[in-house]
Amino acid sequence: MDPIMKIRPENKDDHDAISKNTIVAYEDYPFRQQTEHLIIDDLRKADALTVSLVAEVDGQVIGHMAVSPVTISDGASDWYGLGPISVLPEFQGLGIGGKLIKAGLSRLMNGIGGRGCVLVGPPNFYCMFGFTNYPQLIHEDSPQELFLALPFAGKVPCGTVKFHPAFMQLAEVEKDVVVDVIIDYAMAGVKMDLENPTVQRLIDKGILMEMPGHKVIMRPTVLEEYDPRLASLTQFRMTEMGRVHKNPFMAAIKS
Ligand SMILES: CC(C)(COP(=O)(O)OP(=O)(O)OC[C@H]1O[C@@H](n2cnc3c(N)ncnc32)[C@H](O)[C@@H]1OP(=O)(O)O)[C@@H](O)C(=O)NCCC(=O)NCCS
Structure with missing residues (x-):
């Protein structure tokens, strides 16, 4: 039956x-x-x-x-x-x-x-x-x-x-990539595997933006809609990087 x-x-x-x-x-x-x-x-x-x-x-x-x-x-x-x-x-x-x-x-x-x-x-x-x-x-x-x-x-x-x-939420694998970008944050973008489907999804969502040289940069205003905590971490990291780059002492060390 x-x-x-x-x-x-x-x-x-x-x-x-x-x-x-x-x-x-x-x-x-x-x-x-x-x-x-x-x-x-x-x-x-x-x-x-x-x-x-x-x-x-x-x-x-x-x-x-x-x-x-x-x-x-x-x-x-x-x-x-x-x-x-x-x-x-x-x-x-x-x-x-x-x-x-x-x-x-x-x-x-x-x-x-x-x-x-x-x-x-x-x-x-x-x-x-x-x-x-x-x-x-x-x-x-x-x-x-x-x-x-x-x-x-x-x-x-x-x-x-x-x-x-x-509906606006990130999967754990997407959060991992976002955290990688935050950790590796660089003014000119972070090198990423653009063939990676998770990276592609984040680009489609507008959270990551493709740059020349297989690099991406983060768009914290878009990230904010999905994960405010990760967005504020990004903002913090960007401010820190900006401060370091403008700091003549740091610039001297780097040169
Ligand atoms: C989509 C889903 C809910 C349909 O449930 P179901 O009980 O299998 O559906 P039904 O038996 O009423 O209908 C089956 C028909 O839908 C078709 N179908 C199912 N998923 C399909 C898909 N992704 N694309 C095109 N057709 C699809 C089947 O080919 C089948 O067609 P047939 O009867 O001509 O062979 C089920 O397949 C599922 O859970 N899929 C995984 C999750 C998913 O894809 N969710 C929807 C996202 S939009």
Whole structure:
């Protein structure tokens, strides 16, 4: 007999299972940030998990989907962002992800009065649920063709979409690279392996800026949005370096 799959809202006993489920499911996803489980935790802490559904088989959480509010620069309200969404690898391809998405969208549309939903993901999957790319809706952190929207009511807004601040976080490997740059800080930039995917992600996020000679420099104002503590460390290091470089005694030692 096929196991019975149930979709229901999360409860407080599900939090650990949701985290573990998310980490395992995202392991092979090529665009993973390694922060997906942390995003869900932070959305929950900020009371911004508008919809949090689990898929359960025999009392075990095997899938999860989160929805949280987004802001749009033209002032459009009641729009939401779908994700993270995950189904344990051994249960993928059985229609569970699709059922989570349909249940979540139905809640947004009918229960919450949402006007639309956006997400970042593969168009060939999400088009099955009506999502498509609208050139007038922009998400600065992802390629335009992967930024998809589904209006429920009224016209599609026009502007820049921002996900909840819980999405702005750095993975441990990204923090390690940022710390390396802080430690090696040099006025003309720090030499880095620009082929390294973590370095590339930090460049895409705008935290590191490429310089000639395989070097990068830090942009603390962008880093601030992701990690204020590391940003203030960077500022401190930059001020220190500036002071040392201007110090004639230090300059004499270096020459
Ligand atoms: C994406 C995910 C939630 C879908 O769950 P699921 O239960 O496998 O989905 P369904 O069974 O309802 O649908 C499966 C279909 O989606 C397609 N699909 C799944 N992931 C896809 C992807 N990244 N790109 C394109 N198609 C994808 C499958 O090929 C399958 O198509 P088919 O039925 O024509 O063979 C699940 O694959 C998952 O957890 N992936 C890892 C995490 C992830 O990628 N999250 C989404 C990031 S946007």
